[in-house]
Amino acid sequence: MRRIRAAVATGTLLAACAALLATAPSSQAADAPGFHIQDGRLLDANNKDFVMRGVNHAHTWYPDKTDQALKDIKAKGANTVRVVLATGDQWAKNDTADVTKVVSQCKANRLICVLEAHDTTGYGEAGAAIPLSKAVDYWLSVKGALVGQEKYVLVNIGNEPHGNTNYTAWTNDTKSAISRLRSAGLGHTLMVDAPNWGQDWSFTMRDNAADVLAADPDRNTLFDVHMYGVYDTPAEVSDYLNRFAAAKLPIVVGEFGDMHSDGNPDEDAIMATAQSKGIGYLGWSWSGNGGGVEYLDLVQNFDASRLTDWGKRLFDGANGIKATAKEASVFGSDGGGTGPGACAVTYRLSDWGSSFNADVTLRNTSDKKIDGWELGFAFPGQQKINSVWNAKAVQSGAGVRITPESWTNSIPAGGTVSFGLSGSSTGANTAPTSFTLDGRTCTAA
Missing domain, CATH: 2.60.40.290 (Immunoglobulin-like)
Known part of the structure; x- marks a missing residue:
C-alpha cells in the first residue's frame, strides 16, 4: 500500500458539523437489535459501551489458518478481529458459506467480527481496485451470512476505498454505499474507511464525517482511519482523533503498525490517545504479510508462541490489548447470556x-x-x-x-x-x- 505524508491540518472543526446529527432517532439505542452508535460511541446489543481492542487477520489469503488464528488471537486477550474478505474481483471470492463459517468461528472464540471487503483498496490509483459500488454488490450477495448477526458482526464496506487520486469522490460514494445497504435491509453498524489509502491526509473523511453519518437513516456508521507514516508525531495523532471525539463522531483506528515504508508511525501515541478517549484500535496484522512489509506481522509464521517486537508491543505493552481489552457483553461477560456449558x-x-x-x-x-x-x-x-x-x-x-x-x-x-x-x-x-x-x-x- 502506498501512503503519503500529511499536509498541515487546516480543515473545518468537526464540532461545527455535529448539529447535523440532532435529527437522529432518540429511541434508536433502545430499539437496536445489535451494535449501534449513540452520542459518538459504539454500543453493543446490551447498550454497553464497546471499545475494540484487536487485530486484523488476512483470512482471504490464508483461509486454512483462520480457525487456529482466531483461537490464538483470543488467547492473547483481543476482543475483536477484523477479517479480510475478497469480493472475487481481485482475489477469489469468499462466498456465503465461507463468511458464515468465519462468523461462527469468531463467535465460538467470543470475538466481535469486523468483516471487510479488500478489493476496493486504493481505488482510482491501484489499477485492479474496484469502486465501493461493487463492494456493496458483494455484501448483498452474501447477505444470508450477515442478517441475524447484528450483535456480533460489523460490516466494513470497503478497505481504503480511494487512493490519492479522485479521493474527493469519497463522500458521495460512501453515502451511496450506505444507502444501498440500508435499503437492502442490512441493520448492522457499517464501518467506512477513509480515502488516501485509509490515512485521510486530505481530511476528506474528517471534514465530511458528520454529513455522512447524518445521511445514514439508521445513524449507525463508524469511521475508520488507518494510521501509518502520516501519523508519526503525537500532535498529528491527537489532533485527528480528538476532533472526532469532541464532535461526538464515532471513530476507530482500524489499522496501524509500529513502522512503515512511508514513515514511522507513533504507535505509542496512537495507543495512548485511543485509550484516553475510549477509541478502538486494531493492529495490522496477525501474520502472513509480504511485499516488503513482513515487519508488520504480530507473530512469526502464524505461531502464537513467536511474538515479534510489534506483537509484544501491541499485546503486552503500555495501553496494549492485554491491559485494556474488555470482552463484549453479548458473550455474557457483563451480567448477561450464559456461561460455557450452561x-x-x-x-x-x-x-x-x-x-x-x-x-x-x-x-x-x-x-x-x-x-x-x-x-x-x-x-x-x-x-x-x-x-x-x-x-x-x-x-x-x-x-x-x-x-x-x-x-x-x-x-x-x-x-x-x-x-x-x-x-x-x-x-x-x-x-x-x-x-x-x-x-x-x-x-x-
Missing part, C-alpha cells in the same frame, strides 16, 4: 428416508434467565429445512441459525423451550452433534 440441547430425529422431522429442546442450565437467543449447528449430511415451528430458521449450506418467536424468546433459569423442524434429506440422515448458544458451546443431551 445449555443443553436434545435433538430427537424422526427419519423417513427422503424426509424428516426433528423435535428440539433447548435447556438453560444456568442460574440466569435468557432473553433472546440464537442456537447454531451444522447438519452432518445433505439435509435441508423446509419449515419450522415455534422458532425461526436460516440455513446457509450445512450451517443453521435458529432464533425464537416472541413466545419462545425467554428461557427461565433451569427452564426449556422447544421447537420443531421439517425437512428433506439425501443420503444418510443423522442428528447434529455440536451446538452453540449465542456463540458458546452447548452440551448435546
Whole structure:
C-alpha cells in the first residue's frame, strides 16, 4: 500500500458539523437489535459501551489458518478481529458459506467480527481496485451470512476505498454505499474507511464525517482511519482523533503498525490517545504479510508462541490489548447470556428416508434467565429445512441459525423451550452433534 505524508491540518472543526446529527432517532439505542452508535460511541446489543481492542487477520489469503488464528488471537486477550474478505474481483471470492463459517468461528472464540471487503483498496490509483459500488454488490450477495448477526458482526464496506487520486469522490460514494445497504435491509453498524489509502491526509473523511453519518437513516456508521507514516508525531495523532471525539463522531483506528515504508508511525501515541478517549484500535496484522512489509506481522509464521517486537508491543505493552481489552457483553461477560456449558440441547430425529422431522429442546442450565437467543449447528449430511415451528430458521449450506418467536424468546433459569423442524434429506440422515448458544458451546443431551 502506498501512503503519503500529511499536509498541515487546516480543515473545518468537526464540532461545527455535529448539529447535523440532532435529527437522529432518540429511541434508536433502545430499539437496536445489535451494535449501534449513540452520542459518538459504539454500543453493543446490551447498550454497553464497546471499545475494540484487536487485530486484523488476512483470512482471504490464508483461509486454512483462520480457525487456529482466531483461537490464538483470543488467547492473547483481543476482543475483536477484523477479517479480510475478497469480493472475487481481485482475489477469489469468499462466498456465503465461507463468511458464515468465519462468523461462527469468531463467535465460538467470543470475538466481535469486523468483516471487510479488500478489493476496493486504493481505488482510482491501484489499477485492479474496484469502486465501493461493487463492494456493496458483494455484501448483498452474501447477505444470508450477515442478517441475524447484528450483535456480533460489523460490516466494513470497503478497505481504503480511494487512493490519492479522485479521493474527493469519497463522500458521495460512501453515502451511496450506505444507502444501498440500508435499503437492502442490512441493520448492522457499517464501518467506512477513509480515502488516501485509509490515512485521510486530505481530511476528506474528517471534514465530511458528520454529513455522512447524518445521511445514514439508521445513524449507525463508524469511521475508520488507518494510521501509518502520516501519523508519526503525537500532535498529528491527537489532533485527528480528538476532533472526532469532541464532535461526538464515532471513530476507530482500524489499522496501524509500529513502522512503515512511508514513515514511522507513533504507535505509542496512537495507543495512548485511543485509550484516553475510549477509541478502538486494531493492529495490522496477525501474520502472513509480504511485499516488503513482513515487519508488520504480530507473530512469526502464524505461531502464537513467536511474538515479534510489534506483537509484544501491541499485546503486552503500555495501553496494549492485554491491559485494556474488555470482552463484549453479548458473550455474557457483563451480567448477561450464559456461561460455557450452561445449555443443553436434545435433538430427537424422526427419519423417513427422503424426509424428516426433528423435535428440539433447548435447556438453560444456568442460574440466569435468557432473553433472546440464537442456537447454531451444522447438519452432518445433505439435509435441508423446509419449515419450522415455534422458532425461526436460516440455513446457509450445512450451517443453521435458529432464533425464537416472541413466545419462545425467554428461557427461565433451569427452564426449556422447544421447537420443531421439517425437512428433506439425501443420503444418510443423522442428528447434529455440536451446538452453540449465542456463540458458546452447548452440551448435546
